[in-house]
Amino acid sequence: MLTIAANTAFLQTFLTQRNLRIPKGTALYTYKTTQEEYESLRTLLATMVLTDQTAACFVLFAAEWWRRHYKGGFWEWLPIFEQIRRPEWNTPARRDDLMRKGCRYWNRPIFQHDTGPNSFTGLH
Numbered sequence: 001m002l003t004i005a006a007n008t009a010f011l012q013t014f015l016t017q018r019n020l021r022i023p024k025g026t027a028l029y030t031y032k033t034t035q036e037e038y039e040s041l042r043t044l045l046a047t048m049v050l051t052d053q054t055a056a057c058f059v060l061f062a063a064e065w066w067r068r069h070y071k072g073g074f075w076e077w078l079p080i081f082e083q084i085r086r087p088e089w090n091t092p093a094r095r096d097d098l099m100r101k102g103c104r105y106w107n108r109p110i111f112q113h114d115t116g117p118n119s120f121t122g123l124h
Helices: 004-016 035-047 052-069 078-083 092-105
Strands: none
Touching: 004 035, 004 052, 035 052, 052 078, 052 092
16 A cells, blocks of 8 residues: 555645645646546555545546546446445445545535535536
């Protein structure tokens, strides 16, 4: 398992490459995650221990996954967790924890809907 340092290093590099010190609080798609960053996130998340930084990486990955792969219809979490080889994280309590902590890192609000929190993609 990777340490908190790997999570933190990815996030710091991600922000630095955008001339930022801290997240700007805008919709996550505005960060324009590159293919290389997307693949790095997928690899990192498969080996990370759960921390606040992991949640920040997860929210960024999930937002980008939906931007690239969502074709409409019912929003499902399982394909995202399968992409990072973490289907065991796909529980309501774990998702809520990841969302809350991840959105806090990115300074993004969470809007509750009947299907659960999903505003982190910047759709609201």
